[in-house]
Amino acid sequence: MDRLVNTIRTYAWGSATALPELLGTAPTGDPQAELWMGAHPGAPSRVDRGAGPVSLADAIAADPVGELGGPTVEAFGPRLPFLLKLLAAETPLSLQVHPDLGQAQEGFADEEARGVPLDAPHRSYKDANHKPEMICALTPFDGLCGFRPAAEAAELLDGLGVPRLKPYADLLRARPEGEALRDVLTAVLTAEPEAMAATVNAAAEAAARLAPERPEYAPYAALATHYPGDPGVLAAMLLHHIRLAPGEALYLGAGVPHAYIEGLGVEIMANSDNVLRCGLTPKHVDVPELLRVVRFEAAPPGVLRPAPAPDGSGEEVYPAPIGEFRLSRLPLAAGDPARALPSGTPQILLCTAGRAMLTGPDGAQLTLERGESAYVPAGEAVLTTGEGTLFRATTAP
Template sequence: MDRLTNTVRPYAWGSTTAIPELLGTPPTGEPQAELWMGAHPGAPSAVVRDGRETTLTEVIEADPEGELGPEAVRAFGPRLPFLLKILAAASPLSLQVHPDPQQAREGYADEEARGVPLDAPERNYKDASHKPELICALTDFDGLCGFRRAPEAADLLAGLDVDAVKPYVDILRASPASDALREVLTAVLTAGREEIAATVQEAARAAERLSTGHPAAETAAETADQTAAETASEPGIAAPGTHARAYALCASLARHYPGDPGVLAAMLLNHVRLSPGEALYLGAGVPHAYLSGLGVEIMANSDNVLRCGLTPKHVDVPELLRIVRFEPGAPAVLRPEAGPGGEERYEVPVDEFRLSRCTVAPGAPATPLDARTPQILLCTDGQVRIRKVVNGGGGEDAQLPLERGQSAYVPAGERVEATGDGTLFRATVAV
């Protein structure tokens, strides 16, 4: 077992207080957006081996099969295939999608063949891997995920009563849903810069008027009430207040990203609020953006992102449209499923990672955490003690206490168990 020393990434959208509060450290006054746990080359975790501090990347490179296990190495090569994070969003992240495995391989090979530098701002594919993600809320967590149903998107845009938006409404009502969503998103992203900026500005002013008294992030009960109201709406211009929550979000996004076409693109998407313990799985081609909240995020160890708005960074519209899946419908909110030993698993259709949650209580039997693949264990509440089981026994030198915000790395095949009084998230490989 190794205690991890992790890097905080100071992206501009990060909260100044959420991660320091979790870690029990004073705020610096600067954004602290993500805490990375893993062996990503951009910010690998540090461990102490044989009295010397080294990176987890170097540890794995020195003995891939010993650290990862032969099954993981056969499936994913000599690298840790997942990255675990604490994500703390105080303002919206970019609207984005990720490729599937074949698209990633093809895109990476194409850019390599064309000699596009890895650090070029127009580069889409930094590696040949897909990047599925799972976000699990630690607080109320807001995000955008997947396309709204076309009639609902049409009603929402119609309610703005903005002349430049009305052609989008007609398309959404007249065409098959997938075709309509593709056509409208394409029109928004390919419009002239000055033209779309003016449209976004006018739409934002209308949204501000329509959302008066309705903040973008309500309580869960208000969210449920608003969802019911939106579902019951009739085609035509929405009645005042019918889409107040969505209009409040539109106005908020426009304040963060004035004139950005992603503000209109976001109105085509579902606004989702997660309660603590609930999660969202983001598969290939699903447009999404995190808006606010604190969560545990796990993803395949890849940097492949195609942005479609809410960002000053490069947007490759043709490649984006090749990747996006125009499939409307409500996103599935995941809740953990009970497993053996009190472990609760978030089931997802990928092998690079598996995330589970364990609640340990004083006097309860120890929770076994055996795995044939490597593990990262993260304490998010209370205190948990990790004990290495050696020949059925152990000692003080084989125990590792984890306070809130602390994490540990466990090599493949190492038998450990958890006791104490707290909540532990467990990330491992699902081969």
């Protein structure tokens, strides 16, 4: 097992204090948005096995089967198939969707054939992989996730009392639900920019005026303060607003529009960087490709709560219909017997509260304080003790 040295990404939407408070470090004044744990080429973790720090990606590439195990390499190739993060949002992230595996392969091949540089601002596909993800709240966590029923979205728009919104509300009621959601999102994203900005600003003013008595409008008034005139504010009104309590989670599959608004959480995803944006961003929005990828299906957000693992190990598992990752939580209490973690897959262990002690098969010990993490290769047995909370990221069995 290896202690991980991780990189903090300083995106503009990040919190200046949430990660420093968790890590016990002094704030730098910069917005610290994400701490990455894994082997993604964008910011791989580093390990030191006696010859100085090396990239975890390089360590895995030198012996994929030894590090990941034969079944993982056979299923997902010679790289760690998941990326674990601590995510700290102080202002909203972009409203976005992720492609499924087939869409990602097609989109990546198309942009490669057209010679679009990987770092081009208008590039949509950075790799040929899908990016299902899960966020588990460590603090109260606000977000947007999945389409509301069309009639419910129409009622929300009507309640603002803005004449410019009436055509959208009427359309949501006049068509079959999937068609209505597609047509309204398309109309919002393709409208003449100045006219749309005026509509968004009128909607935002109405939402701010109504919010004290009708709190369902407060999130959209807040979004507009960060992104005035952005069509993503109206697109967000088509989605469920949700607040996760600490310990609750959301799974976000392909094609589901979503945005994180505010909070601190543990995020896990397939090892990909493919994002298609709908709004709430100054970045490129590829409307035709977005409409190809979005699933225009109204569905409840599906808040997840952890369930005890059937093996009696004490793990609390967040269920997800995906093979690339499995996220679980281990509450550790003083005086409890040591727990043996399954050893057939690669895993990253992250301490989010208290302290966790890890013991390897040779008796070597590693202590994780809050915010610290370790990588455990496949085949290496580990015992856990301590007092606090340990998250375990691995692949599905």
